[in-house]
Amino acid sequence: QLFRSSTDASGHYTIRGLTAGTYRVQFEDYAGNYLPQVYSNAPTLGAGGDIVVAAHATVSHVNAALAPASKIAGTVTGPDGTTPLDSVWVYAYRLNDADWENVGGTSTGTGGHYFLGGLSAGTYRIRFVDGSETYSSEAYSNAVDIASGTDIVVPAGTTVSNVNASLRSVYATISGTVTGPDGTTPLQGVQVLIYSRDGAEWDYMGGTST
DSSP states (O other), rough: OOOOOOOTTTSSSOOOOOOOOEEEEEEOOOTBOOOOOTTTTHHHHHHHHEEOOTTOOOOOOOOOOOOOOOOEEEEOOOSSOOOOSSSSEEEEEEEEETTTEEEEEEOOOGEEEEEEEEEEEEEEEEEEETTTBBBOETTTTBBBBGSOOOEEOTTTTTTOOOOEEEEOSSSOOOOOOOTTTTTSSOSSEEEEEEEEEEETEEEEEEEEEO
16 A cells, blocks of 8 residues: 655655555655655665564654755757747657666746756657657657657766757648738638649648637
8 A cells, every 4th residue: 555745844744544464665755856765774665674663653753864865957959940849749768778767857938948867877868759740750850759869968966957959840730810901900710721732632630720
């Protein structure tokens, strides 16, 4: 059974509702500023220390001093290298035996910027995925997949910046602006339909609105 708590402003936590038994405790900073740790100072649950809890007892001083995590940061833009793309998924991979294993992810925010934290020192590769499928997925740097991507060496407690991407469009686009007779006043809610010629006919392909 999983029991969960979070630290308060003083860094203190309490986990209640336990029955007598043997437990292990894991600490994880979801903000990605510090590395996860298992009591006491272990990297995994399997290597952690047992905490024996008697019935109706309180076990104190199950503490942790978390090490700072490394981060990878960058900006994702469209094909012009300028237009920022938000909501693009950014995944980090680390080599496990012969395979690149997904070890974390985040998404771009306003301005196309991302910060992928919670990383230990090591060598990583980064993959960018546009969930809307408007832009092609790619790996850093301008590679079609992780296997052909570029290694990113991340030292301990360091932010590696400028791991950027300029994603290519999957499809061509048509865009424009619709105004009133004065050529200036923008008109919202105007339907815009697109047709493609098929022989002698123009076939309706889809549409949008302003």
